[in-house]
Amino acid sequence: KRNVLIIGAGGVAQVVAHKCAQNNDVLGDIHIASRTSAKCDAIIDSIREKSSLKTDGVLAAHALDAMDSAAVAQLIRDTGVQIVINVGSPFVNMTVLEACIETGTAYMDTAIHEDPTKICETPPWYGNYEWQRRDRCAKTGTTAILGIGFDPGVVNAYAKLAIDDYLDEVTSIDIVDINAGSHGRWFSTNFDPEINFREFTGTVYSWQNGNWQTNTMFEVGKTWDLPVVGQQKAYMTGHDEVHSLATNYPQADVRFWMGFGDHYINVFTVLKNLGLLSEQPVKTAEGLEVIPLKVVKAVLPDPSSLAPDYTGKTCIGDLVKGTKDGKPTEVFVYNIADHKDAYNEVGSQGISYTAGVPPVAAAMLIANGTWDTGTMVNVEELDPKPFLTLLDQIGLPTRVKDANGDRPWNA
Ligand code: NDP
Numbered sequence: 226k227r228n229v230l231i232i233g234a235g236g237v238a239q240v241v242a243h244k245c246a247q248n249n250d251v252l253g254d255i256h257i258a259s260r261t262s263a264k265c266d267a268i269i270d271s272i273r274e275k276s277s278l279k280t281d282g283v284l285a286a287h288a289l290d291a292m293d294s295a296a297v298a299q300l301i302r303d304t305g306v307q308i309v310i311n312v313g314s315p316f317v318n319m320t321v322l323e324a325c326i327e328t329g330t331a332y333m334d335t336a337i338h339e340d341p342t343k344i345c346e347t348p349p350w351y352g353n354y355e356w357q358r359r360d361r362c363a364k365t366g367t368t369a370i371l372g373i374g375f376d377p378g379v380v381n382a383y384a385k386l387a388i389d390d391y392l393d394e395v396t397s398i399d400i401v402d403i404n405a406g407s408h409g410r411w412f413s414t415n416f417d418p419e420i421n422f423r424e425f426t427g428t429v430y431s432w433q434n435g436n437w438q439t440n441t442m443f444e445v446g447k448t449w450d451l452p453v454v455g456q457q458k459a460y461m462t463g464h465d466e467v468h469s470l471a472t473n474y475p476q477a478d479v480r481f482w483m484g485f486g487d488h489y490i491n492v493f494t495v496l497k498n499l500g501l502l503s504e505q506p507v508k509t510a511e512g513l514e515v516i517p518l519k520v521v522k523a524v525l526p527d528p529s530s531l532a533p534d535y536t537g538k539t540c541i542g543d544l545v546k547g548t549k550d551g552k553p554t555e556v557f558v559y560n561i562a563d564h565k566d567a568y569n570e571v572g573s574q575g576i577s578y579t580a581g582v583p584p585v586a587a588a589m590l591i592a593n594g595t596w597d598t599g600t601m602v603n604v605e606e607l608d609p610k611p612f613l614t615l616l617d618q619i620g621l622p623t624r625v626k627d628a629n630g631d632r633p634w635n636a
Contacts, residue, residue: 229309231312236529243271247619253282259288265288294327318339370598370604373583374583403540410526451559501517538561542560
């Protein structure tokens with residue numbers, strides 16, 4: 226058994242905590258630490274309510290400022306955990322990683338580190354912060370699995386599976402993320418509005434013809450015809466995994482596409498053009514200093530409050546093209562998740578569910594030694610099969626669609 230510390234107590238942390246509890250025969254003590262300890266308590270209450278602890282064990286809440294690396298290291302020592310699942314805001318990633326390197330504790334996150342004073346990180350995303358610490362992870366034998374949510378995360382494993390098992394040569398990887406669900410609110414983001422908007426305010430980067438290509442947001446759109454969710458319009462967007470996949474497969478074009486409805490695009494465009502997505506403080510006539518983006522976040526629904534009413538499905542997958550036996554070949558590796566099922570099981574909406582289950586699968590693979598690399602890796606550098614097998618068992622089954630039909634990946 227390996228004991229786990231979960232950092233953050235938001236939508237994704239709720240799923241992580243439930244899934245750790247359901248698997249606490251492999252994972253041991255479960256500690257949840259966040260800025261607001263009441264949110265950790267609420268997660269613990271919801272686990273006890275659904276009685277989803279597999280076996281009796283420690284389930285404890287802690288107040289923590291994760292921007293304080295020494296405090297994180299101290300909590301790791303006090304709780305005796307061997308694995309940290311960091312699903313706090315991406316602003317805390319490097320302070321948490323530093324604490325893990327200092328204490329030799331396995332580290333995981335689900336997004337690239339972001340500097341709160343910058344509007345949007347630019348390529349080389351992982352090179353800005355994470356990979357600068359790779360040598361120190363190797364030297365200290367610290368396992369660090371970067372970006373192990375769904376995207377980045379599972380989609381990196383899908384790319385590796387497609388390239389290794391279905392192709393001789395890869396020419397393109399298109400990651401498509403469609404949320405065909407409905408939350409019933411006039412407007413809401415599905416996760417932290419601050420992070421969500423920051424993702425789309427900057428330049429759109431993609432890796433094509435061996436170079437970084439730049440576009441503006443909503444400039445390049447395409448209608449995809451996908452399993453279960455049908456015809457969906459998605460737009461080319463910058464995303465963490467484009468960088469690591471382009472580094473590991475520079476011969477392939479790597480693009481990320483996210484589905485947006487016209488209503489989201491309208492609201493986003495108005496907010497942006499009014500300056501309400503700015504992270505630069507402004508002064509009101511009354512002398513009050515406010516950060517517009519923080520105000521927008523404060524008035525929008527808390528994404529975790531969407532869960533009870535959310536219906537519909539998500540489809541996230543990789544269309545990977547190349548050649549096999551000299552012939553052009555393509556395969557779509559994907560998952561379908563259901564918002565209502567996620568709510569019934571762990572009290573969260575589908576977006577949090579798809580992001581929160583994968584790091585728990587990874588923690589289980591670290592606990593049994595399969596993924597305990599003793600160094601820093603992105604997900605496509607690991608064997609995807611034990612990971613996808615475990616995801617099949619704990620809530621995120623993988624399917625494959627190609628010229629031979631549409632079936633479970635290991636059928
Ligand atoms: P939330 O905003 O719901 O939760 C973030 C949590 O971090 C909150 O509980 C917040 O505390 C806590 N936090 C913020 N700053 C600190 C700090 N200084 N010290 C301690 N705790 C802090 O976000 P989500 O749960 O939706 O997302 C969590 C992470 O997952 C993000 O990094 C997000 O980008 C990533 N993500 C990844 C996906 C993927 O597929 N790869 C998909 C969706 C999200 P407080 O409650 O006090 O504000």
